[in-house]
Amino acid sequence: MVQLDQTHDPKRESWVHSANGHPDFPIQNLPLGVFSPRNGGPRGGVAIGDSILDLPAALAAGLFTGEAAQAAEAASGPALNGFLALGAGPRRALRARLSEVLAKDSPDRGRAEACLHAAADCTLHLPARIGDYTDFYVGIHHATNVGKQFRPDNPLLPNYKHIPIGYHGRASSIRPSGTPVKRPRGQTKPPDAAAPGFGPSQRLDYELELGVWVGPGNGLGEPIPVAEASAHVGGYCLLNDWSARDIQAWEYQPLGPFLAKNFASTVSPWIVTPEALAPFRIPQPRRPEGDPEPLPYLIDEADKKAGALDLELEVLLITPGLREKGLPPHRLALSNARHMYWTVAQMIAHHTSNGCNLQPGDLLGTGTISGPDLTSCGSILETTQGGKNPVVLASGEERRFLLDGDEVILRARGRRDGYASIGFGECRAVILPAG
């Protein structure tokens, strides 16, 4: 269990003024990422307000010692896999020290200030080399809603409440926020067509997910018990698992989604640590009356008490029409991570229960996290009920699915009385034509 400590003190402010009251990156967050400053190569950094602290520079300036220095060194290169491999001890030591260094009245301000870059001048990269990417399906409202589209008579399959259902996705096509997504072409067959055709997807969709960066991981053949699973979480991000619903409908049986998903996935570039999210942990929601108890390998008392997350999850849409008229983004959904039927610890315990090995820097997606109603759907397939009921925008435009030029932004925020709010930063991408 992650303990609350002085790094969570809501009264702590930073001498980086933009951090104080920052919607995403106050001093209570301190997420790690990989960035390139204007005239330099990729390196590790920490988001603080509108700035980024250059970790190799801060290390060279002598700001860290002991475990914090070990962590900063592992987080200084062009990928954070080594940092993720270290696990919680060094990560917490680095957080505690960063919180001191960046706090108002820190004696280290002078040395640290020389290591800051304006985030607006930097390019953000993927934070780690992703070995394997696994996508789960733990948003039960999403599973039910989508199930209705693909299997009207049988939306939620009998295994759903016993198994944290997951499948392997494509690691090579994961890109950081800001990378445009080209509309995929593919094979589709509308139900009334005699034969399939090939062309640009007509039913392009986003998926609102949390991503989990794997920490130390396990050896092949050595399952991670659910009680130890949290120790293997290196941090969190937002994940948009773009989906071509027309390709998916025709291809997905019997082996699951393939080309409907693997053309692109977008992640927010900052690794938000388990420590930063500690204030937003909540008990697992009570399972609805009549739902089965999980099998013992998925039950842990500590996970029951604090294994879920209370995080607001938002989807915003910017269209060419909204952009042209200077109108604000349209909020497509406001959901919450509490709508996960399985916890991250259960996902990890299940994933490794057969001996499958997770490695530092692997990415797990939760699957789309929808809430119970139409204002909280994590995909447009759900919001428009399969394209039947279009979303109407202030620009007068309608959307049944995404059109070229549309831009989707995912956001996540933790809020709790008595604590500073923190956010994940943006996970955004614009759709380019199939070309």
Place this chain on the structure above:
Amino acid sequence: MVQLDQTHDPKRESWVHSANGHPDFPIQNLPLGVFSPRNGGPRGGVAIGDSILDLPAALAAGLFTGEAAQAAEAASGPALNGFLALGAGPRRALRARLSEVLAKDSPDRGRAEACLHAAADCTLHLPARIGDYTDFYVGIHHATNVGKQFRPDNPLLPNYKHIPIGYHGRASSIRPSGTPVKRPRGQTKPPDAAAPGFGPSQRLDYELELGVWVGPGNGLGEPIPVAEASAHVGGYCLLNDWSARDIQAWEYQPLGPFLAKNFASTVSPWIVTPEALAPFRIPQPRRPEGDPEPLPYLIDEADKKAGALDLELEVLLITPGLREKGLPPHRLALSNARHMYWTVAQMIAHHTSNGCNLQPGDLLGTGTISGPDLTSCGSILETTQGGKNPVVLASGEERRFLLDGDEVILRARGRRDGYASIGFGECRAVILPAG
């Protein structure tokens, strides 16, 4: 199209005597891999008879120049990704030069002989860092046979003859031949059980597949046309995609196989090049009367003429009983790569048709390649018809599925009149108890 040249001359013999008449590695094969000699670290090498030519040593000895040297250098380190990225030109140059150097009466014999290791003294590794692993399902007899087990009324789904069906597998758990496989535990639910249980799989199976090592690959958003797809094949191996059928039956809907497969996959360690397989290329088999024509993005005239492979594929089983009684391995199946419904070029064109990027060292599996009858099934699920009709061994043992201590060996061989036969070497692993 791969041209036949003097490297295919069946009369060419090697001064490495064990290569002449070698079932797998005569001088006409020359596959590449990564090995560690008794007192050294991992490095690239070439199999020749019962020996391995040390590529960095041969390079240092000045045996290569020009493109051949470029290829040898890229193939000298602990992973062949850089070599695979180079593509056909340097690979062919290296093959031509290796064939000269190793040929009987080569003036380079002296220098080359100093670079040989006895294969029996070496450890073989995975030949490349596998970025992503994709498994296809192009063995139509397998798809039909397995479909009958999982969906008696609906074995071959309507998309099968239009789409080279594939899905993403797990890269982290792929191991080279010889690494034991621990029986997985998992959640299963027999049809007559009220609720699922958790324990060691009772229906452990092998799958006989060809693996394809991706060569140069493509950028995200840039499909590879089917006519160019062969240029992205770096080579071939055998692949055993171990499968826990009881876990699979309960978990696979709606997103496909996950824990039923990702506990282990075994590959043969040598990359058999497209050049070595050139003599065994055959026209695509004629599609049965009434089958649909593929969509245009999957059609290429050269691929029609020579896109299929005539390779014998064999599954051998060694059990504790056979071992104890000194009996030979039991042949479970003799199949052939010609039973693929889609070619490798079609697999690659389809995989990238939506812009998905393949990277050097990615692995593609064909899916299980079964022949049309019970003696040519590529999985024991098919051979025993779901465990109903056990295989009876000379030791008196019976097998419905694999038991602990069983060892499965896959082999592949190209034979054609007027050409030297070549093989892939072994893809083998023994089953350890769940423990």
